[in-house]
Amino acid sequence: MTNAIDNQQSVLIVDDQNINTLVLENALSPLYTVYTANGGQAALNILHSQTSIDLVLLDIQMPDLDGYQVLLDIRQNDATKNIPVIFISAKDAAEDEAKGLEFGAMDYITKPFNITVVKARVRNQLSLKKKSDLLEKLANIDGLTEVPNRRRYDEKLDLEWRRCARSSSPLSMIMLDIDAFKPFNDNYGHSAGDEILKQVASTLSKKIRRSGDEAFRYGGEEFVILLPETSFESSIRVAEMMREAIEALDIPHEYSPVEKHITVSLGVSSIVPVATMSAKTLQEFTDLQLYKAKNAGRNQVQGELLQV
Numbered sequence: 001m002t003n004a005i006d007n008q009q010s011v012l013i014v015d016d017q018n019i020n021t022l023v024l025e026n027a028l029s030p031l032y033t034v035y036t037a038n039g040g041q042a043a044l045n046i047l048h049s050q051t052s053i054d055l056v057l058l059d060i061q062m063p064d065l066d067g068y069q070v071l072l073d074i075r076q077n078d079a080t081k082n083i084p085v086i087f088i089s090a091k092d093a094a095e096d097e098a099k100g101l102e103f104g105a106m107d108y109i110t111k112p113f114n115i116t117v118v119k120a121r122v123r124n125q126l127s128l129k130k131k132s133d134l135l136e137k138l139a140n141i142d143g144l145t146e147v148p149n150r151r152r153y154d155e156k157l158d159l160e161w162r163r164c165a166r167s168s169s170p171l172s173m174i175m176l177d178i179d180a181f182k183p184f185n186d187n188y189g190h191s192a193g194d195e196i197l198k199q200v201a202s203t204l205s206k207k208i209r210r211s212g213d214e215a216f217r218y219g220g221e222e223f224v225i226l227l228p229e230t231s232f233e234s235s236i237r238v239a240e241m242m243r244e245a246i247e248a249l250d251i252p253h254e255y256s257p258v259e260k261h262i263t264v265s266l267g268v269s270s271i272v273p274v275a276t277m278s279a280k281t282l283q284e285f286t287d288l289q290l291y292k293a294k295n296a297g298r299n300q301v302q303g304e305l306l307q308v
């Protein structure tokens with residue numbers, strides 16, 4: 001295995017014949033980070049680990065899991081379903097190639113292969129992968145604040161809801177809304193308002209320490225933070241820390257009825273999700289906590305455990 005270099009794309013070569021693996025590895029490792037597996041199960045072990053793979057070169061006939069079974073697993077798994085696969089096989093009949101492509105492979109190379117052609121096809125697939133990764137990233141990021149957007153939040157909420165339900169662990173949510181943002185915009189101007197949104201987003205992102213936690217722009221001047229596997233008490237502490245951090249920015253707001261600087265209100269809730277319930281239940285309950293914080297005078301955290 002070659003050491004990963006920053007920004008270098010990664011290729012996983014799967015073949016039970018060592019000689020094929022060696023030839024491919026020699027040709028590709030000067031250009032990419034290369035991983036190798038000598039069977040289907042070994043390939044899935046690599047793909048299911050944290051390693052990020054950009055392309056799989058997959059043999060079809062292997063003694064344990066064959067290439068079709070590996071490809072099926074790749075497509076069924078959320079974390080791997082978008083990884084392009086090139087079949088590389090001695091099965092060289094037109095119907096084998098058609099079957100491989102219909103199965104979901106992006107390309108099909110027959111053995112014995114010409115290494116220059118393999119390199120060109122690998123380069124083409126990796127170039128497409130780079131573009132689709134970029135589009136995926138842009139589709140999930142809020143253009144103004146550069147934090148993940150509502151679309152990404154909807155996906156993540158659904159994913160974490162199901163994950164926490166499986167492990168019976170709490171999922172917590174914080175909803176945060178800037179206080180008196182309308183008078184800020186009205187008096188300081190819309191672009192000054194945009195700057196505040198950027199500063200709030202960046203402060204929230206800095207305050208997020210655990211790897212599973214994430215802040216999203218929910219819409220307008222509202223943000224939502226998801227904290228998987230986090231207790232209600234811990235989430236209240238995180239919310240209070242965020243409130244203090246934004247207040248500490250000390251951004252003047254002469255027209256706020258709350259303080260003479262920018263403040264935020266936060267609602268917090270937690271639940272141990274059950275698969276039969278909708279994740280929106282938690283969202284609506286957290287929104288209710290935010291409403292309580294606004295009604296109780298703003299610049300504060302309100303929360304309640306959601307029990308089923």
Ligand SMILES: Nc1nc2c(ncn2[C@@H]2O[C@H](COP(=O)(O)OP(=O)(O)OP(=O)(O)O)[C@@H](O)[C@H]2O)c(=O)[nH]1
Pocket residue numbers: 144177178179180181182183185189190191192193194197219220221294298
């Ligand atoms: N600058 C800027 N303003 C935005 C953006 N999205 C929403 N807003 C403004 O956010 C303000 C939200 O105002 P309201 O919902 O009345 O709330 P508020 O004045 O913050 O009052 P409370 O939330 O009750 O404290 C409106 O003036 C919107 O125009 C944005 O992207 N940029």
